[in-house]
Amino acid sequence: MDRLPDGMLSHDLLARAVSLESEGVYDLAWCREDALRVIHLAADVSVGILGVTVWVERAGRWSVPGDGWYCEPFADESSEAFARRSCSGAAAYVTDHPMRKPWFGRPRRYVYDIGFQ
Numbered sequence: 001m002d003r004l005p006d007g008m009l010s011h012d013l014l015a016r017a018v019s020l021e022s023e024g025v026y027d028l029a030w031c032r033e034d035a036l037r038v039i040h041l042a043a044d045v046s047v048g049i050l051g052v053t054v055w056v057e058r059a060g061r062w063s064v065p066g067d068g069w070y071c072e073p074f075a076d077e078s079s080e081a082f083a084r085r086s087c088s089g090a091a092a093y094v095t096d097h098p099m100r101k102p103w104f105g106r107p108r109r110y111v112y113d114i115g116f117q
Contacts, residue, residue: 004116008041018111020055023062029055029111035094038114043087046080048073048117052090054097057109069093073117082117090114 017028030038035052042049054067071089073082094112 004042004047005045008045009038013037018055018062020062020113023055025113027113029053029062029113031109031111032094032097035112035114036091039087039091039094042114042116043083043091046083047087048079048083049086049090049114050117051115052093053113053115055111055113057111062111067097079117086117 020027051070055062056065071086
């Protein structure tokens with residue numbers, strides 16, 4: 001998140017984020033709706049997205065089930081064009097990501113960790 005301007009994320013959006021620090025990752029992740037808000041905020045200020053990592057909660061722990069989306073800028077692509085393309089792709093990925101069946105009868109909780117350029 002160090003590439004988004006200070007104050008870009010509201011206090012409420014930050015408060016709803018899931019810290020992944022307990023899993024050794026010093027980043028935040030959001031539920032689908034909030035992840036889409038964060039992606040749209042990045043698009044508004046032309047910040048590119050390098051990837052989205054899906055995390056799932058199982059038995060009180062967060063893990064990566066192998067799902068993710070990644071994007072790299074083209075050699076001749078401007079930073080603004082990359083931001084448009086990557087934010088659009090990230091939003092489509094998060095929107096279309098399937099929610100899997102419950103785990104041992106319990107609903108699964110998914111969050112999305114967004115990597116900025």
